[in-house]
Amino acid sequence: MGAVVPNPYIDDSHRQLAETARGFARDQIVPYLPDWERAGLIPRDLSRQAAELGLLGLGYPPEVGGSGGDFFHVMTLIEEILAAGGSIGVMSGVLGHGIVSPLIMAAGTDEQIERWVRPVLAGEQLCALAITEPGAGSDVAGIATRAVRDGDHYVVDGEKTFISNGVRADFVLTAVATGDGGGHHGLSLLVIEKGTPGFEVSGSLDKMGWLCSDTAMLSFDGCRVPVDNRIGDENAGFRPAMRNFEGERLIMATQCYATAQRCVDLSRRYLQEREAFGAPLASQQVLRHKLAEMARRTDVAREYTRRVADRYRAGEDGLASQVAMAKNTAVEALDFVVDAAVQIHGGYGYIREFEVERHYRDARVMGIGGGTVEIMNEIIAKQLFAGT
Ligand SMILES: Cc1cc2nc3c(=O)[nH]c(=O)nc-3n(C[C@H](O)[C@H](O)[C@H](O)COP(=O)(O)OP(=O)(O)OC[C@H]3O[C@@H](n4cnc5c(N)ncnc54)[C@H](O)[C@@H]3O)c2cc1C
The missing domain is CATH 2.40.110.10 (Butyryl-CoA Dehydrogenase, subunit A, domain 2)
Structure with missing residues (x-):
């Protein structure tokens, strides 16, 4: 299945990382995910394995134990883990430092960074x-x-x-x-x-x-x-916490469009393989058009999120409203796509063994965590009425 969509914002270093990330997900995550879901926990070892490959340090400078790279390296990691059959849930576990370490990097002292960022990037602390x-x-x-x-x-x-x-x-x-x-x-x-x-x-x-x-x-x-x-x-914690939300929301938007893309791919394959009334389901126009709509919404979410992320990577200020738009656009796309993917899979879409069932459940919180859909709209509205 080809989830690789051309990305004008990346270079060879991102493409190299994509291979590592996909291999990591394929070998270290996907086979074990059902067991971890049943246990309700991810083993700590997964963080060490990710750290050994330099995946936890993406976006952090080598001086603090990071692997270097930029925000698109993090986005590439997310895209590839999901394309390989991982999940947003597993990422919340293994990449959870993504909402903590940037805050310490932004507001902490060198000593604090050494004490609480370095061991996390090494997979030694959670x-x-x-x-x-x-x-x-x-x-x-x-x-x-x-x-x-x-x-x-x-x-x-x-x-x-x-x-x-x-x-x-x-x-x-x-x-x-x-x-x-x-x-x-x-x-x-x-x-x-x-x-x-x-x-x-x-x-x-x-x-x-x-x-x-x-x-x-x-x-x-x-x-x-x-x-x-x-x-x-x-008394100065509010501003850095709010600024930190921008990175978190772009990461969540990325998780949304990447999960949506995975569901498009799984659904396309299912439509080709499943037969009904003597022909593959893919011959049914209503289903082909449903898939087209899923792909359209996914692509719009991806393109918009990448555009805003590129401005974020460049250090542009005042992006809160665009970040909120990216999150809501990607959440809306994902909500539509996971629902359609389950419908396309029929009864199998409701069965745990079929991956779309997990994406359907994992998707629901994306419009709640990291700032709800309504709060994102309030951020957008505030900017629209600013100065009036
Ligand atoms: C799986 C999961 C993981 C999470 N992880 C973390 C974490 O790691 N750290 C952390 O700190 N939090 C975490 N959260 C919490 C999450 O950020 C909050 O649930 C979210 O911010 C919403 O807050 P709330 O649940 O109190 O809802 P409320 O704020 O009570 O909102 C309830 C409803 O009212 C709406 N509403 C509230 N105020 C307004 C308003 N002014 N205008 C219009 N509508 C409004 C909301 O949009 C929502 O629909 C997590 C939540 C979940 C479910």
Whole structure:
């Protein structure tokens, strides 16, 4: 199956990586994925294997243990893992540092980068980002987990939920309220390490999809965290967290169009192989046109996302609205495509053994996590009305 779509934004280094990434997914992920989904966990070894191939370090400079490269190397990795039959869920596990390490790189000191980025890129430590709470998701400024200064420590009390990799993580980059009134100007980021007294994984969520990716509930009860663990200035965590969302949303948009492409490929093959009424299903015009529509939406999402990602790679500021458009466009494409792919596979589309079933389940959260469809539209609307 040919999922390779010409990409004017990449060079030979990306194409070389594509081969490595595809081999990694084919040999180290795809055969084991059903077992990991049943177990609800990805083995830690997978991170080490990915690190050995330089896959965790993509986009990070060699000085901090990275493999170099740019944002399109990360996108290429995602595209190839999905083209080979991987899943968004497995990526949330093995590439989960993609929403943590950039924040530490952007706002942390050299010492903090050495302590919390290098071991992650080497696959020796796992990390998670904890922003969402039982009472605050979209409303990031409304978080209630408080950190009160006591000498050279903060005392942290509160709860977090929906934290990807939170069960396995060695440390959690945690958004806490430090200002008197909390809100945009009262948010700080603390690295809270597993084993710190008062910090517990209070539960693991049973989900619709992303079954191999653990999703934790965390609690902090009088948890003393050294002030040295604060990333960036006190009360200055909101802006870097928001900026970090741009990379996360483009990664999610990439996961969406790449999953959609995989579903187009699987559906095309199924239409060619499955016979009904004495002929391959591919001879039915209504199904051919359904596939055409799936391909059209996928291509629009891919082209738009790549265009915005190219501007992001160039360091352009003020892209929040375009990033939001890319995410919503790709989510909408994926929602349509996974539903159509299951329909094309008939009853088999509902059976676990058939890959489209997993993509259907994994897709649903893409319009919720990393900022919902509605919040993306609010970002777009704000820009439209700015200055009026
Ligand atoms: C599998 C999974 C993994 C996740 N991983 C992480 C993680 O690693 N770290 C982390 O911090 N979080 C994580 N999340 C949490 C995710 O980011 C939140 O679920 C998301 O931000 C939405 O927040 P909420 O669930 O509290 O919904 P709410 O904010 O309560 O929203 C509920 C509904 O109301 C709508 N709504 C809310 N406010 C507005 C508004 N102003 N205008 C219009 N509509 C509005 C929303 O769009 C949504 O439809 C994860 C979630 C899931 C399901």
